[in-house]
Amino acid sequence: MHIKQIWSHIPEHIVPIRELNEHLGLNHAQTKVLEKIHGLKQVRHDRDGDLSSLLGQVLAQVTGHPDVAPTSIKYIIYCHTIQENFPFPMKVLQALKRVYGLQHAIAFSLTQQNCASGLIALHVAETLLPSLEADDHILILTGEKTFSPVVQLIPNTTVMGEASAAVLVGSRGAGSHVVGLTSITLGQFCNVLTGSPQILREFQEIYIPRLCEVIVTAVEQAGLTLQQIQYIVPHNVNLSSWKKVAAGLSYPYERIYTSNVQEIGHCFCSDPYINLQAILEQKLMQPGDYYLLVTVGLGVTFSVAVMQYAETGGDGDDHGVNRFLKPTEVGVNGPA
Known part of the structure; x- marks a missing residue:
């Protein structure tokens, strides 16, 4: 199995950690721990976009790449930490598949291992690839919004930011x-x-x-x-x-x-x-x-x-x- 290509989207808007004090309920000492001890400086935030926009930024790169045939992508594995990261009855993946010409791909999520789900997807991809043709691919998709202080802060440890990535996996070729x-x-x-x-x-x-x-x-x-x-x-x-x-x-x-x-x-x-x-x-x-x-x-x-x-x-x-x-x-x- 090969990782053949990686795309990412990192929002331009920068939010310094110290500016999140009130939003995250942090006092001055707690912010200093994050900055001085844990080495955190800032996070990125996609101010003008929702989850569909964040994921769409990388899907546009994937489907627009000259060496990638969208029809070769047979599975999309969306990995996310927050179990419910968009409201019912929205179907974000299904809508994105229509927009980017990936209706033929089977899409599902992995979330049980939280932030490790992105690497667990490699395990899943390895089990799926033998059932595909040699030139077929699986797309691993990641990215989510920090829509609440509850999901943006792990106390005394880290602060979550917004970004997305797409990883093209295949059984042969470059990578x-x-x-x-x-x-x-x-x-x-x-x-x-x-x-x-x-x-x-x-x-x-x-x-x-x-x-x-x-x-x-x-x-x-x-x-x-x-x-x-x-x-x-x-x-x-x-x-x-x-x-x-x-x-x-x-x-x-x-x-x-x-x-x-x-x-x-x-x-x-x-x-x-x-x-x-x-x-x-x-x-x-x-x-x-x-x-x-x-x-x-x-x-x-x-x-x-x-x-x-x-x-x-x-x-x-x-x-x-x-x-x-x-x-x-x-x-x-x-x-x-």
């Missing part, structure tokens, strides 16, 4: 090769933000060690070492946690791509794909380099994709991911 996929879900933290203080403390204690453990597991399952990983392409939760991950892995912090954390904030499921696009546009990798897409979804799911960068892919079908599809561990729902 980065998916070497391995590893995801671990620990269900005892399913309501970490609304459960008991003890659950929150336990989650904070295990977050960095378990994330490091999943990264190491993913790399080892792919038959590699961390020394062979050129970049870790992460979600934009904050800078402080990625500094701790770098220390926990004895991995160079400068090779964790965190440039967008201060620029756009944490954009739900879109972060790893937007960051990967930035790395490729800046030509920071050479063909053959290995890299990781890494994200975490509250609930909690740790997800890692081991990738190999290639400007051109193989001519034949690719079945090399299957042996890594089975999650290493699935947590059992515990006390909440």
